Amino acid sequence: MNTVSESTERARRAARLADEKKAEDIVVLDVTGVCTFCDAFVVATGSTGLQLRAIADSIIMGLKADDGFKPAVDGERNASWVVLDYGDVVVHLMSQEAREFYRLEDLWGDGKQIDWQDADAAQGATAS
Secondary structure: OOOHHHHHHHHHHHHHHHHHOOOEEEEEEEOEOOEOOOOEEEEEEOOOHHHHHHHHHHHHHHHHHHHOOOOEEEOOOOOOEEEEEOOOEEEEEEOHHHHHHHOHHHHOOOOEEEOOOOHHHHHHHHHO
């Protein structure tokens, strides 16, 4: 089983990978103690089904390169919501409409928001 810090780092890495593919409104929530089936959620918005799939592929490939683990994937054919389940981290990639309808941040509002943009990521973004 992963430690909370390992889960947090995996969630932050997933958020940065989503950001590289131009995902919008990225939120990372620490749901330890609030949720019984994972430690963190990543929620991000994509503008089209094609972009959602590209974001999902980027996260899958990036995290697989990091730790060799491939997630359970649900919703690839559904253009409005893709879920990547890593066990300790669950990534929700949603259309704007789905995100407004399901309001996951409100549903899991007892979770603590995590700053996913660390100093190294911010420096890389400004250097580009």
